[in-house]
Amino acid sequence: MFKIVGREEMADGTVILNEIEAPLIARKAKPGQFVILKATEEGERIPLTMAMTDPDKGTITIIYMVVGKTTALFRDLKVGEAYQDVIGPLGKPTHIEKFGNVVCVGGGTGIAVLHPITRGLKEAGNHVKAIIGARTKDLLILEDYMKAASHELFVCTDDGSYGHHGFVTDVLKELLDKGDIALVVAIGPVPMMKFVSKITEEYGVRTLVSLNPIMVDGTGMCGCCRVSVGGKTRFACVDGPEFDGHQVDYDELMKRLQSYVEQEKECYEDYCQLHDSESLLFSNVEK
Amino acid sequence: MAQKASKKKKIPRQPMPEQKPEIRRRNFDEVPLGYTPELAREEAARCLQCRNPGCVKGCPVSVDIPGFIHLILEGDFSGAAHNLWTKNALPAVCGRVCPQELQCEGNCILAKKGEPVAIGNLERFAADWEREHGTGTLPARAKPTGKKVAVVGSGPSGLTVAGDLIAKGHEVTVLEAFHKPGGVLVYGIPEFRLPKDIVAQEIHTLEKQGVEVICNAVVGRSVTVDELFEQGYDAVYVGVGAGLPRFLNIPGENLIGVLSANEYLTRTNLMKGYLFPKYDTPVPKGKDVVVLGAGNVAMDSARTAMRLGADRVRIVYRRSREEMPARAAEIHHAEEEGIEFFLLTNPTRYLGDEKGHLTGMECLRMELGEPDESGRRRPVPIEGSEFELQCDLAIVAVGSGANPLLTETTTGLELNKWGYILAQPETGKTTRRGVWAGGDIVTGAATVILAMGAGRKAADSIHEYLTWGW
Numbered sequence: 001m002f003k004i005v006g007r008e009e010m011a012d013g014t015v016i017l018n019e020i021e022a023p024l025i026a027r028k029a030k031p032g033q034f035v036i037l038k039a040t041e042e043g044e045r046i047p048l049t050m051a052m053t054d055p056d057k058g059t060i061t062i063i064y065m066v067v068g069k070t071t072a073l074f075r076d077l078k079v080g081e082a083y084q085d086v087i088g089p090l091g092k093p094t095h096i097e098k099f100g101n102v103v104c105v106g107g108g109t110g111i112a113v114l115h116p117i118t119r120g121l122k123e124a125g126n127h128v129k130a131i132i133g134a135r136t137k138d139l140l141i142l143e144d145y146m147k148a149a150s151h152e153l154f155v156c157t158d159d160g161s162y163g164h165h166g167f168v169t170d171v172l173k174e175l176l177d178k179g180d181i182a183l184v185v186a187i188g189p190v191p192m193m194k195f196v197s198k199i200t201e202e203y204g205v206r207t208l209v210s211l212n213p214i215m216v217d218g219t220g221m222c223g224c225c226r227v228s229v230g231g232k233t234r235f236a237c238v239d240g241p242e243f244d245g246h247q248v249d250y251d252e253l254m255k256r257l258q259s260y261v262e263q264e265k266e267c268y269e270d271y272c273q274l275h276d277s278e279s280l281l282f283s284n285v286e287k
Numbered sequence: 288m289a290q291k292a293s294k295k296k297k298i299p300r301q302p303m304p305e306q307k308p309e310i311r312r313r314n315f316d317e318v319p320l321g322y323t324p325e326l327a328r329e330e331a332a333r334c335l336q337c338r339n340p341g342c343v344k345g346c347p348v349s350v351d352i353p354g355f356i357h358l359i360l361e362g363d364f365s366g367a368a369h370n371l372w373t374k375n376a377l378p379a380v381c382g383r384v385c386p387q388e389l390q391c392e393g394n395c396i397l398a399k400k401g402e403p404v405a406i407g408n409l410e411r412f413a414a415d416w417e418r419e420h421g422t423g424t425l426p427a428r429a430k431p432t433g434k435k436v437a438v439v440g441s442g443p444s445g446l447t448v449a450g451d452l453i454a455k456g457h458e459v460t461v462l463e464a465f466h467k468p469g470g471v472l473v474y475g476i477p478e479f480r481l482p483k484d485i486v487a488q489e490i491h492t493l494e495k496q497g498v499e500v501i502c503n504a505v506v507g508r509s510v511t512v513d514e515l516f517e518q519g520y521d522a523v524y525v526g527v528g529a530g531l532p533r534f535l536n537i538p539g540e541n542l543i544g545v546l547s548a549n550e551y552l553t554r555t556n557l558m559k560g561y562l563f564p565k566y567d568t569p570v571p572k573g574k575d576v577v578v579l580g581a582g583n584v585a586m587d588s589a590r591t592a593m594r595l596g597a598d599r600v601r602i603v604y605r606r607s608r609e610e611m612p613a614r615a616a617e618i619h620h621a622e623e624e625g626i627e628f629f630l631l632t633n634p635t636r637y638l639g640d641e642k643g644h645l646t647g648m649e650c651l652r653m654e655l656g657e658p659d660e661s662g663r664r665r666p667v668p669i670e671g672s673e674f675e676l677q678c679d680l681a682i683v684a685v686g687s688g689a690n691p692l693l694t695e696t697t698t699g700l701e702l703n704k705w706g707y708i709l710a711q712p713e714t715g716k717t718t719r720r721g722v723w724a725g726g727d728i729v730t731g732a733a734t735v736i737l738a739m740g741a742g743r744k745a746a747d748s749i750h751e752y753l754t755w756g757w
Contacts, residue, residue, distance in 0.1 A: 024509060024510070025509065028508075028509065028510075038466060042559070042565060042566045042567055043567050044558070044567040044568045045466075045558070045568070069567055070567060073567075084466070085466040085502070085503050086503065087464070087466070087503045087505060087509070088505070088508065088509065089508060089509070090505065090508055216550055216553055216554060216558070216568075217464070217465065217553065219464050219505055219508075219530070219690070219692055220530065220531055220690050220691075220692060221530045221531070221532070221549055221553070221690060222532065222547055222549045222550035222553055223532045223534065223546075223547040223549065223550055224546070224547075224550045226541055227541075228541060233534070233536075233540065233541060238691075238692065252541055252643065255543060255642065255643030256541065256543060256643070258543070258642075258643075259543045259571075260569045260571075263563065263564070263569035264569070266564060267563075267564050267567055267569070270564055
């Protein structure tokens with residue numbers, strides 16, 4: 001069992017942070033690596049890239065958006081309760097060295113994944129500019145952390161409720177126009193990574209993306225997470241999760257992410273109904 | 288004596304009671320129901336108790352077959368189980384999944400003129416009886432040696448090593464990458480062929496003997512072999528299985544609805560996808576299912592698809608019936624359950640719709656040519672024989688390669704050109720001192736019992752090393 005020692009709702013009920021006791025993983029994990037988590041005996045295994053690790057304290061931190069039953073189950077775990085299984089660290093760590101000027105682009109909960117990489121790149125002597133974005137101000141996470149992890153931070157919201165009104169790609173373009181950028185790291189929703197890669201390709205700037213396909217074992221055994229990169233099939237769990245953004249077939253990835261959309265909906269609706277009827281029951285009791 | 292023998296031959300082989308095909312094809316309960324004590328003793332009476340038994344020579348772990356069968360005949364079922372345990376840590380598993388027709392039963396003297404003794408069925412009977420009625424007495428354990436062994440992988444070879452070495456007095460820790468131990472016995476072989484409770488209980492027996500099992504430990508990522516030695520282990524056994532699914536590498540293979548058998552079976556068995564939505568992991572339910580390949584894994588996949596509600600399930604295989612690598616019993620069971628065989632057929636590409644869902648496959652008809660390096664006649668495409676085959680789910684069961692997770696992070700382990708670990712066949716010793724390997728990561732995908740045989744040899748060699756040195 002892997003106990004939750006810290007919990008925070010970064011956006012009310014939708015973006016959740018869990019700090020989990022996992023000393024062996026915390027000691028080994030490097031930026032860019034992920035864990036697979038399973039909350040209960042009947043639960044599903046899902047991959048999440050670690051946002052932070054504390055080897056001294058023996059904890060890892062994950063940040064996720066509640067999108068289905070599994071993440072709703074995670075959300076409902078309280079401090080002191082535990083995940084039944086946490087496996088990791090998995091995947092290849094980010095290759096970090098001194099590249100020069102680097103831009104780190106993060107969207108949604110992708111910012112959580114981007115954070116340790118940004119910090120690592122800054123520590124390696126790069127000049128790091130970061131651009132983070134969210135649909136709206138309430139969903140924006142880790143602004144302070146990203147400010148500390150970079151030299152310069154730009155914030156965007158789709159609805160203009162905070163920072164630049166528009167997409168992260170607008171700011172990215174401005175930075176690319178000024179020139180001399182050695183590397184762009186983009187982590188977020190698939191469409192964001194797709195458009196960032198499209199723009200950087202025009203400028204000929206190397207781009208790294210971190211992919212989040214559906215996985216089962218996370219050790220290269222099942223091939224569920226296969227993605228087409230440069231026309232070749234690669235397994236995101238062992239060959240990735242990071243790949244050359246200019247080589248990834250994003251459209252295929254988006255389709256494959258929909259593989260179980262029907263079943264996921266069914267599962268989530270059942271869970272929500274159960275949840276609602278339970279809270280109804282308790283509210284009646286309170287009355 | 289001669290008269291007695293000829294009389295024995297006249298008792299027919301006792302068939303195993305089974306669930307009827309039309310019922311079992313839609314449920315996940317075990318297909319063979321097991322012998323009653325009466326049937327078991329009747330069958331045991333057929334054994335000639337050969338002085339120089341061929342069956343034992345045919346068994347990769349040299350089970351004392353006439354010995355345990357004699358105990359069944361005498362009604363000492365518990366004794367029979369304990370006799371089995373001296374050579375085999377997992378008799379309830381082996382009685383169910385070994386290819387007996389190629390091993391013990393294939394070498395039975397009765398097989399020459401008729402039906403061999405049903406050794407597998409009897410092994411299963413004794414192990415099941417002990418599990419259900421036994422007193423829980425454990426196999427004897429030698430005095431503690433103070434030596435520690437790490438076993439990487441909790442599949443059949445790893446469990447055999449663990450069982451053998453714990454009995455010899457060593458401390459044993461088994462490391463498993465998944466959240467449940469058992470390896471292929473748990474994620475691969477379906478419930479209807481090997482109930483997971485039985486696997487859990489066989490592992491529990493090992494734990495009661497003192498074996499420590501640690502799950503969620505991915506050796507190569509969570510911990511390396513070097514670190515295991517630093518932690519004070521005296522020897523490491525690598526039995527991680529093959530674990531890298533092969534695909535056909537033809538166009539369209541990443542369409543939704545094309546899955547490796549590993550994924551399909553893991554979702555169904557380990558994650559219990561067949562109980563969705565009680566369990567959260569979904570498994571695709573095809574109506575028109577094609578399984579590519581004709582080994583045991585292909586049969587397991589096809590029979591699983593039928594149980595998940597398919598209207599039609601077809602095995603597509605590029606060679607002919609004679610070359611099908613599956614165990615005879617599995618092919619027979621699959622056919623009884625209505626699985627169709629499309630032989631001498633080779634897919635050339637997958638077809639899909641605009642949403643990326645699989646809709647069918649383009650195939651070529653084949654004919655058999657000259658024998659290839661495997662000794663089997665090589666399938667050759669018939670020109671102009673392209674045709675389309677409709678399907679909404681395709682399971683790729685054409686074998687596995689070597690998973691590099693452990694080998695990439697371990698120095699001093701020599702590999703062959705396919706990435707399998709080089710190990711001495713008689714001892715399992717690798718090129719690195721203190722490290723042994725066996726099972727599919729050495730041989731490539733094979734059977735449960737061959738992996739157990741490799742585990743047995745390695746355990747003997749590890750014991751010798753811990754006693755006398757490398």
